[in-house]
Amino acid sequence: MTSQTASSPAVRVAQDVAKRMSHRVTAAADAPQRERTTPLTGEVVASLPESSVADVERAYEAARAAQPAWAATPVKERVEFLERLHDLVLEHQSEMLDLIQLDSGKARIQAFEEILDTAGVCRHYAKKAPSYLAERKGAGAMPVLTQARTGYRPKGVVGVVAPWNYPLSMTITDALPALAAGNAVVLRPDEKASLTCLKIVELIDEAGLPEGLLQVVLGDGPTVGGAVLERADYVMYTGSTNVGRQVARDAGERLVGASLELGGKNAMYVAEDADLKRAAEGAQRAVFSSAGQLCISIERLVLHEAIADEFLRLFLARVKAMKLSTEVGWGADMGSLISAQQLERVEEHVADAVSKGATVLAGGKARPDVGPFVYEPTVLDGVVDGMSCRRDETFGPLVSVYRVANDDEAVAFANDSEYGLNASVWTKDVKRGRAIAARIQSGTVNVNEGYASAYASNGAPMGGMKSSGVGRRHGAEGIRKYTDIQNVTVQHVQGFGVPKGMSQKQFAKVMTVGMRLMKRGGVA
Known part of the structure; x- marks a missing residue:
């Protein structure tokens, strides 16, 4: 090998x-x-x-x-x-x-x-x-x-x-x-x-x-x-x-x-008016890039019930056609997990979910014929609370599917996590997409992209909310x-002491008048 x-x-x-x-x-x-x-x-x-x-x-x-x-x-x-x-x-x-x-x-x-x-x-x-x-x-x-x-x-x-x-x-x-x-x-x-x-x-x-x-x-x-x-x-x-x-x-x-x-447990919402072919391609990349070992990858697919079946038809076709390889070179869609430990975590998450009633829509097994730590790109349906992969970060090629009736349910589901690193919203209505994004508790939200747009925008900050971290990379x-931010301030002519020949009371009156004039003049 x-x-x-x-x-x-x-x-x-x-x-x-x-x-x-x-x-x-x-x-x-x-x-x-x-x-x-x-x-x-x-x-x-x-x-x-x-x-x-x-x-x-x-x-x-x-x-x-x-x-x-x-x-x-x-x-x-x-x-x-x-x-x-x-x-x-x-x-x-x-x-x-x-x-x-x-x-x-x-x-x-x-x-x-x-x-x-x-x-x-x-x-x-x-x-x-x-x-x-x-x-x-x-x-x-x-x-x-x-x-x-x-x-x-x-x-x-x-x-x-x-x-x-x-x-x-x-x-x-x-x-x-x-x-x-x-x-x-x-x-x-x-x-x-x-x-x-x-x-x-x-x-x-x-x-x-x-x-x-x-x-x-x-x-x-x-x-x-x-x-x-x-x-x-x-x-x-x-x-x-x-x-x-x-x-x-x-x-x-x-x-x-x-x-x-x-960490992250990132959600992608596909609204009923989304371009489904484009969303399916974007989801494939967002879920399985680097075999899912990406802090901003998508682990929860949130689908409007009106388009869920059609989206899944397109998405699953792409997932099942992915080329797996451990060759050094071009051509593969997905490579290997990093270690036996990471492979074991993915296997445990899938086995736990299946044993508790989840359904495997694609993948679901290791591929030692391809490489020692390779696991198939996997899609699960019927994941509920009590299953490890519902809330815990998998950090592997595994995504769970959920259905919602409207934007409010989608936002609530996306926010139902201790994490808030990345999210994705797909809709042809950009104004609607921005409005949904603003309600999601996540440091970055991509509209009509899974993760790359926000991350690659080096002039804009990137980082997490909630348990996904503090601080930002990129941008200013x-x-x-x-x-360390340092304030150096120079005072000219008149300082803040009471001028000679003026009483403290007079000084206070003069300063009060000055404050009022500055407000009227729009001085910050």
């Missing part, structure tokens, strides 16, 4: 990256080596050094030594490396795609989404960071006499702990605005995503980021990842809600800021969060 799947050219790419870039991992010279396997086949593709807690400390020392000079560099100069990185990512996409597939097991077309996302983030912050971080005037206490300015000062060293599911995009796109804002970064990619991480770090070095500003440590989440977050001046964590709660508690105890993108919020 291995010779038919993770092709030797791709494995050679991985081995070459490991050989060239092991030195960029902060680890002792005698650090233990850990084998990296690919979920495509389970085979070992490379070995990389493991960092210790002492190595994390060394990484922070180096980052803190490099950061002050970087913070003093004008932002227009800081973002120049992003311009170059944009081009390098596109130029080296073939190698990047090989590594993303080897690390994650996903289909190449979904790996390509990560190329687009990373290049898009580079382009956006290269163009917009100078304006996002520009000093801003604020309303002064006294017109003309009081001049307030707001500035954005880098936090220092940002700790980024990244997940495995998007080994390029989620590993680096949170670090890039942190660097552009004048911070250094200590980055701990997930162990399953480390080969892709080292390749993008190689390109960042080539793009001209000064030495010391981006430190990489490799190791497990509780030990090495925990050490990264414990020392950070600002915490950026993407992962499970349970771990995110602990990360938030620890950051709060130290009084440092944190941005957390956590996605870079300003890595700064």
Whole structure:
């Protein structure tokens, strides 16, 4: 099986990256080596050094030594490396795609989404960071006499702990605005995503980021990842809600800021006036992209009862025709899950639902003939409370179908979850779609798209409500969060003390008249 799947050219790419870039991992010279396997086949593709807690400390020392000079560099100069990185990512996409597939097991077309996302983030912050971080005037206490300015000062060293599911995009796109804002970064990619991480770090070095500003440590989440977050001046964590709660508690105890993108149980509503062919195609991508291992993927299909049967006819035909493959290369619709643990979770959710009365409309079984962790794209009907997949995030190729009579029921169902990360609304009436979206408790809502439109709009914020997290990535919020906001205000001529020769009572009267005049004059 291995010779038919993770092709030797791709494995050679991985081995070459490991050989060239092991030195960029902060680890002792005698650090233990850990084998990296690919979920495509389970085979070992490379070995990389493991960092210790002492190595994390060394990484922070180096980052803190490099950061002050970087913070003093004008932002227009800081973002120049992003311009170059944009081009390098596109130029080296073939190698990047090989590594993303080897690390994650996903289909190449979904790996390509990560190329687009990373290049898009580079382009956006290269163009917009100078304006996002520009000093801003604020309303002064006294017109003309009081001049307030707001500035954005880098936090220092940002700790980024990244997940495995998007080994390029989620590993680096949170670090890039942190660097552009004048911070250094200590980055701990997930162990399953480390080969892709080292390749993008190689390109960042080539793009001209000064030495010391981006430190990489490799190791497990509780030990090495925990050490990264414990020392950070600002915490950026993407992962499970349970771990995110602990990360938030620890950051709060130290009084440092944190941005957390956590779990989701995302709903897609198809209204009775939707373009059903387009909605079926969009649902297929939104549910099964990256084998459902996407925090913003759809796990609940909410169908208006008037179109439910016709939509399902179109949707199920697409699902049953999907091509599954663990080949490195183009052509597959869906690849592999990441691990035996993730496969077991999907199997448990399906078995639990079926044992309690749910019906399998498509899929419903593992496909070891395709790959060790492959599970068929699966659609369930009749899922009710008491079944694990009703409320718990599956994070796999599984979606449940529900029917509603109207928009109010759809909104209520979408909101009936502890999560609020992403949602989708399909209707030909855009005004109606926006109105429905505004009632859904979710950080992003796509109208006539499943997830990509909102996520790929780098000028707009993306993040979660409720148990899906705090903080935002993308847009102004996605870079300003890595700064401390400072108010510097200059007072001219007359201060706030009582002028000489004037009584306190007279001063109060003069100031009262002044306040009234400012209100009449529309002064903020």
